Amino acid sequence: MSVHSSKHSLTAHPTITAILIILLIGISTPTTILAGNLHVINFRSPNLYPESIAWDPKNQHFLVGSLHHRTISTVSATGVIQTLIYDPSLPENVTILGITVDSHNNRILAAIHALKPFPPFNALAAYDLTSGHRLFLSHLPSFKSSDQPIANDVAVDPTGNAYVTNSGNNYIWKVNYFGESSIFSNSQKFTEYPVDRDTPYSFCGLNGIAYVSDKNGYLLVAQTNTGKIFKVDADDGTTVEIVKLNKDLTAPDAVALRSDGVVLVVSPEVSKLWFLKSNDEWREGVVFDEIDLDFEGYPTSVVVKERDNKGYVLYGYVKEGILGNFERENFGIVEVGSLKESEGGNVLVYVMMMIGIGMVCFLYWGFQMGKLVKNLDKKIS
Numbered sequence: 001m002s003v004h005s006s007k008h009s010l011t012a013h014p015t016i017t018a019i020l021i022i023l024l025i026g027i028s029t030p031t032t033i034l035a036g037n038l039h040v041i042n043f044r045s046p047n048l049y050p051e052s053i054a055w056d057p058k059n060q061h062f063l064v065g066s067l068h069h070r071t072i073s074t075v076s077a078t079g080v081i082q083t084l085i086y087d088p089s090l091p092e093n094v095t096i097l098g099i100t101v102d103s104h105n106n107r108i109l110a111a112i113h114a115l116k117p118f119p120p121f122n123a124l125a126a127y128d129l130t131s132g133h134r135l136f137l138s139h140l141p142s143f144k145s146s147d148q149p150i151a152n153d154v155a156v157d158p159t160g161n162a163y164v165t166n167s168g169n170n171y172i173w174k175v176n177y178f179g180e181s182s183i184f185s186n187s188q189k190f191t192e193y194p195v196d197r198d199t200p201y202s203f204c205g206l207n208g209i210a211y212v213s214d215k216n217g218y219l220l221v222a223q224t225n226t227g228k229i230f231k232v233d234a235d236d237g238t239t240v241e242i243v244k245l246n247k248d249l250t251a252p253d254a255v256a257l258r259s260d261g262v263v264l265v266v267s268p269e270v271s272k273l274w275f276l277k278s279n280d281e282w283r284e285g286v287v288f289d290e291i292d293l294d295f296e297g298y299p300t301s302v303v304v305k306e307r308d309n310k311g312y313v314l315y316g317y318v319k320e321g322i323l324g325n326f327e328r329e330n331f332g333i334v335e336v337g338s339l340k341e342s343e344g345g346n347v348l349v350y351v352m353m354m355i356g357i358g359m360v361c362f363l364y365w366g367f368q369m370g371k372l373v374k375n376l377d378k379k380i381s
Helices: 014-028 030-034 318-322 339-380
Strands: 040-044 053-056 061-064 071-075 081-086 094-102 107-114 122-128 134-139 151-156 162-166 171-175 181-185 206-212 218-223 228-233 240-242 255-257 263-267 272-277 284-292 299-304 311-315 330-336
Touching (some): 053 094, 053 299, 094 162, 107 151, 122 162, 206 263, 284 339
Antiparallel strands (some): 053 061, 061 071, 071 081, 094 107, 122 134, 162 171, 206 218, 228 240, 255 263, 263 272, 272 284, 299 311
C-alpha cells in the first residue's frame, strides 16, 4: 500500500480555503468602507444663503431656509433644488433661521427673524409638509419692553410643541400645536456665566436646540457666547442644569441628535464640528471627537438623517450674505463623520477578522492532523 504524504496544499479542502480567502480579503476592506469618500451635495440658487437645514424622512430630501428670500426649499441627494414654500405675506426683509420637521404632524416649523436695521420681527411659522400651505404664524412675545429678541432655532417634541431659542435675551419660547406662544424657560442660569464682549458673537446667547426623548423629555440647548450646553426640563422649563463637559465649546451654534444618543454641535465661528456623548442623561458629557470644517463656507447648521444616522453640515456662506454679497449661487451640504468612531470600527473589525482566521487555521490544522493519523493507521495496518 502506498504511503500518502502529510504535506497538503491549501487546495486540499476548498471550503476552508474559500473561508480563509474571504476573511483575508475582509481585512483590507473596512478602511475603504468606513473611511470612504463622504457624500458631497452641491446645489445652486442665486442669493439663497441658507442658514438652516432639516431632513424630511418621509420624502427623503433636505430642507433649507434662506437669508434673503422668504422661502424654504428642498434639496435632493443629487443637488436638485426646488422651492417648496414661498410666503410673500411675511415682511419683506425677514430671514428664515432655524427650521425643523415635525414628522408626527406632517409640518415644517420655521423660526423667522428680521435682522437689523429692519424693524423687529420674531415669529414661528408652521407649514404643511406636503402642500407648503401655511398653518399658522405665531408672533413670539417679549419678556420686557427693553428686550431685543432673536428667534433663532427650533425643536419639536412628539406632541407637536415647538421650542424656540431667543439668542438676544437668553430665554426659550414655547409654541403649542395650535400656534399659541408663551415664554417657556427664563432661568437665571442662562446668564450666570461670563461673556467675552470682545468676541464678534458676544451678542448671541441661546442658539441650537434639540429635543431628547428619554424617560423624561428634555431639551439640550447650546449657548454661543459662553460655549455652554444646558439641559432644560421639557415639562415646565424651570429645571435647568448645566451639562458638565470635559471641555468648553467655542461659539457653538446648531445641535443635532443621533438615534444612538450622540450629539453633534457645529460652530461657524471656528469651523468645528464636535461629537458629544453622555451615559447619565446629560448631567455630564464628553467631547470625544472634533473635526475641522471649511471656514469659508461658514457652517451654521448640522442635521442627522434618521434612516442611516449620518450627519450633514450646511455650507450656506451666511456671513458673506450678511456682509452684503448678493452674487453667490453655489452652496453645499456635506456628510460628516467621526474619525475616531471610524478608527474604532476598523480596529473591531480587524480583531474579529484575526479571531476568524485563527479559528480557520485551527480547523485546517485539525483537518490535516486527522488525515495524517488516518494515513498512519492505514500504514500500520
